[in-house]
Amino acid sequence: MTLAEMLAGLFPAGHDVVTRPDHLILGTGRRANGSSVEVIGIADGEALGIAGVLPLSARVLDVVAVGGSAPILVLVDTQGQLMSRRDEMLGLNEYLAHLTKCLLLASHGGHPTIGLNYGKAVAGAFLATALATDILVALPDASPAVMDLPSMARVTKLPIERLTELSKTTPVFSPGLASMVAVGAVAEVWDPAKPLADQLEATLAAVPTRDMRDELGAERGGRRLAADIALRVARQASGVHHA
Template sequence: MDWNTLATALFGADHGISQEGDVLRGNVRFDGNPLTVIGTTNHAPIGVRLALEQARVVLDTVAQHPGRPILLLIDTQGQMLRRRDELLGINRAMAHLGMSIDFARRRGHRVLGLVYDQALSGGFITSGLIADACDALPEAEIRVMRIPAMARVTKISEDRLTELSRSNPVFAPGVENYVAMGGVRRLWTGDLAVALREALASASGEDVRAADGRTRGGRRLAAAVIQRVLDAA
């Protein structure tokens, strides 16, 4: 689904969200209440410029509109793989974006992520996965690392990883696997405005991803390991 069709389904034809290059932004009203929307389109690679632009909108919302909910519309191919961005400190820019989102959450803003098209690698980690909750459309594509890249990093053969991915969501791309692992809270089907209303109503600052992964069978040990660390602290 393209971003304009999605925005129209959520907020009506006069939604007020604009596109500037690969960046989406706007102040909309939902159920009579204001909502800040920030996101990307065109499978945008997140480099220094895009990371700082998004962080600026988040911080401006915190400063100018205390408590206003923030919706992140996610469509990214991951971090920008370009020497210029590496030299400019892409790691710091993306960390700044993630910290800005976390700061907004700590200041009482409900922050929701919605993967409406594609979410890959660092561009997803520093946005949707830091929100209070990250949801997705059923047709979205989500992965952090392709199997060939995973094979190079882990030194496990592609054939073995492909075999493991058939039974273990941790090794497999796909939106359903991220739901199973708890990274994606739920899929939005049917009336999208109803789905957004429910998402806003159930958003909280509590991180339940590990518990969801245990309940759904996608990450069976994470919650137990986290609890052991907390108990030992």
């Protein structure tokens, strides 16, 4: 499915979403009920650097400033954060965190945010886009990852054969969509054979009002401990009011 086909499927009532020459996606889609969905995103696996963050975060802030409760759809196909000495020198961590904060501000301010991973989604750029939304869905050929296995082998100094073997049974570290579903990062995988607009509506109706990804990971068995540990900490913290 091309990006154009995907957009047409998402918004059969029409849209003005464009992919700019810098591979940023910006525009507005129309829902069947006539209301709007604001769209931002990254196309073509482009790496996300400082130049890419600023137009996306500006758009999100504009949506918040206008008010209302229009949902924001974040389309994600990015190979990761831009690896560049210059962008690091300028403080890329602040730029990526800024985009995250803008999306979280939007959702806090009543704009439901949905991530749709339709290609790559890696590392810091994954955090600043798809993982900064209220609910993340994916198409079946999406390939989210923290790092690929060869790079992981290099950093952990483990043989690639062993990592490959382990990755078959260990969603907690292995790259790919099935693992991200199992740990609770991806709430649902859409069916490209069915109308995307219907699936978008269903997802919009299911946007959670709090972060439930650790509970999802526990239910699915890919991340069994996190939710329980966070709860235990909160209980201990609230039980001790005098140090």
